Amino acid sequence: MSNPTPATIEDVARIAEVSIATVSRAIHTPEKVASSTRLKVNQAIAITGYTTNAMARSLRLGRSNMILVVAPDIGDPNFSNILVGLENEARARGYGILIGHTQNDAQRGLEYLKFLNSNQAAGLILFTGVLPFGHQTMTARLPPSVGVFEPVHNGGIPYVGVDDIAGARKVVDLLLAEGHEKIAFIGDSRTRLAYSRRREGFEAGMNAAGIRSENRIVMPGDGTVESGRLALEQLFMEDRVPTAFMCVNDQTAIGVLLGLNARGYNIPRDYSVTGFDDVPLAGFMSPPLTTIRQPRTAIGKRAMALLFDLLADGEPPESEILLVPDLVVRNSVGPPKTLR
Amino acid sequence: MSNPTPATIEDVARIAEVSIATVSRAIHTPEKVASSTRLKVNQAIAITGYTTNAMARSLRLGRSNMILVVAPDIGDPNFSNILVGLENEARARGYGILIGHTQNDAQRGLEYLKFLNSNQAAGLILFTGVLPFGHQTMTARLPPSVGVFEPVHNGGIPYVGVDDIAGARKVVDLLLAEGHEKIAFIGDSRTRLAYSRRREGFEAGMNAAGIRSENRIVMPGDGTVESGRLALEQLFMEDRVPTAFMCVNDQTAIGVLLGLNARGYNIPRDYSVTGFDDVPLAGFMSPPLTTIRQPRTAIGKRAMALLFDLLADGEPPESEILLVPDLVVRNSVGPPKTLR
DNA sequence: TTGTATGCGTTATCAT
DNA sequence: ATGATAACGCATACAA
DSSP states (O other): OOOSSOOOHHHHHHHHTSOHHHHHHHHHOGGGSOHHHHHHHHHHHHHHTOOOOHHHHHHHHTOOSEEEEEESOTTOTTHHHHHHHHHHHHHHTTOEEEEEEOTTOHHHHHHHHHHHHTTOOSEEEEOSSSOTTGGGGTTOOOOSEEEESSOBTTTTBOEEEEOHHHHHHHHHHHHHHHTOOSEEEEEEOSSOHHHHHHHHHHHHHHHHTTOOGGGEEEEEOOSSHHHHHHHHHHHHHTTOOOSEEEESSHHHHHHHHHHHHHTTOOTTTTOEEEOSBOOGGGGGSSSOOBEEEOOHHHHHHHHHHHHHHHHHHSSOSOSEEEEOOEEEOOSSOOOOGGGO | OOOSSOOOHHHHHHHHTSOHHHHHHHHHOGGGSOHHHHHHHHHHHHHHTOOOOHHHHHHHHTOOSEEEEEESOTTOTTHHHHHHHHHHHHHHTTOEEEEEEOTTOHHHHHHHHHHHHTTOOSEEEEOSSSOTTGGGGTTOOOOSEEEESSOBGGGTBOEEEEOHHHHHHHHHHHHHHHTOOSEEEEEEOSSOHHHHHHHHHHHHHHHHTTOOGGGEEEEEOOSSHHHHHHHHHHHHHTTOOOSEEEESSHHHHHHHHHHHHHTTOOTTTTOEEEOSBOOGGGGGSSSOOBEEEOOHHHHHHHHHHHHHHHHHHSSOSOSEEEEOOEEEOOSSOOOOGGGO
16 A cells, blocks of 8 residues: 655656656657657556655745635635535646644644745635734735635735625615514624624615614624524513514524524514525524525635735735625524514 | 745755755754854855755655545534544644645545655545545555545454444433433434444434333434435425434434424423534534534544554554443423423 | 756755 | 755756
8 A cells, every 4th residue: 555655757758758847748748748658657657656746846936826715714605605605616727725723822823834935836825804823924925815705904804705795785684675673783893893783784785764773772792693592582571572582693694583482482573583604504494594694605616715815916816806696595594573 | 035046955065065965964863063063054044944855755755654544525504623633643743734635536645646646745544435546546555544534444444433323322311211201313324333333322322221112213314404404304294203303413403403393392391302423513503413523633643643553563552442421401401391 | 858966945864 | 163065846948
């Protein structure tokens, strides 16, 4: 199974009875080598099972054909689908993908910075809203990079994401159209720009509908199921219950839904609940959750395409690409009880 | 932001007014260099922001300090926590982790095989039950490797996983103790050894309790929410409804739970449902799911530790490490309706 | 069309 | 304690 040592270009050259230069050419510029020798080389390659040593090649060339994807949380339900978009696009261009997991830890980020500094990756895709390399970021020599989901604060790096304001607006407008006049936004937070923007969309919709501020409830949250449940409990305890809960993401909405179910309410008869993201489970909740669908694969595809533009031109063709997400109407929204 | 070219060991040497050999020594064997020169070197490193080029280093050394983790499905809810265990253990030993995603595609696997052949990774962690490299596997020169969750079929590679039989046994025994006599095992499949073993545990428990075979229902499934729901519907249509559903994993159990809820049943009053894995959402279902907890972080830790044993000794100290998982009792199991 | 020779950035061997 | 240099595997400028 584990052969002693991998074949080198020299092994191939010896067997094919040519020089290593010819072998290299036969591989990378076959048209520059006689077809007869090309044949010999190919046979020798087959015999030895030769694979070019990517490290030596990259060292020589000063670049590699790997793209590094750095993510703070691999467990994020959004991550894997975006990854698929990224991978497909990269593969189509002959590039491979490697994933680095930082767990929001700058120390871990540094590891990958070294990786980058060694030219082991030709490009960088960032899932975090911030360069994950701590202080050393300033002196770092980063390869062409693009952010996904969130703009990268400390870096002038282009990004592709979703138009959160427009998405949120679609949700409020639906709720408003159903007749809701007292709506709570659950999961307010300033740590993630995407979340702030969803809040913005909420406010914009409420403004447009002329809803008075005492009928707008905003609860903080960190986007976890827990936080949704917590916010709900607090609202009930303080007797500030709205007729509709517009949640910053699906996790939060699931928390609210679960809490409401536990209290014996029927959704959407008693209350309406909405999410954002369209996480895999959203459609399986009871009731199935009305939410905003992230065009995940498309985001990944666009991000990688943008990275290749950068790789080719050096200059970002545009610094922000916002995809407009769709509303997916399921069964967690209805008219407010008061209107029934 | 993007400095022209990264500093090399030569830049450092020039500034410190020493030879490159001394710089290298100052970094790797500081005790062999005069403290005065060590100081100069360190200053020069600080000035230049020098990082050793990992690629050149690995090329010279013939080994790297990266571990490659290959997984068929990054979205698997088990994956991210195991990864944390892997990462922590690797970091403690000065190694970094890179993740490769194959999507069960041999072509993609090949990419990573080249990576390995170039000595870009010192070791390999496999999440798949099979070497993901297609035909070329035979001629491949693999680094020390260990499997996670499942033994690797075509490779004599040691693995660490969970004792699925014992885990499943804990579940049946609970169900049996509650008084159930007609139990369905949902999600039978021969594609994953772990799943076959859970089935084995089920049968063993039923045998021990002397349950007759007509009271054992086995439904196929692929471990998705969908498949759980499907199996449930089929059982109702064929009028072969048991009093308890023992599901091969949590996803399946969630499907069953959702289906039962949709039909208006109350769990655990009308039916009992169990899962396996203790996925993040399991505790948030209504009712919270009784299931088996995968010791995920522990598995990752053990797997990586085993890999380092391999790296050091060459010989696997043991070929199979099975951790015994715990039953986590929540609220989806009760006595059968007939006994109430 | 093919071969020779150099250098990519390191570390290790051998002198000094 | 330090320096000069070879070698890791490869791609290419240059020579033939």
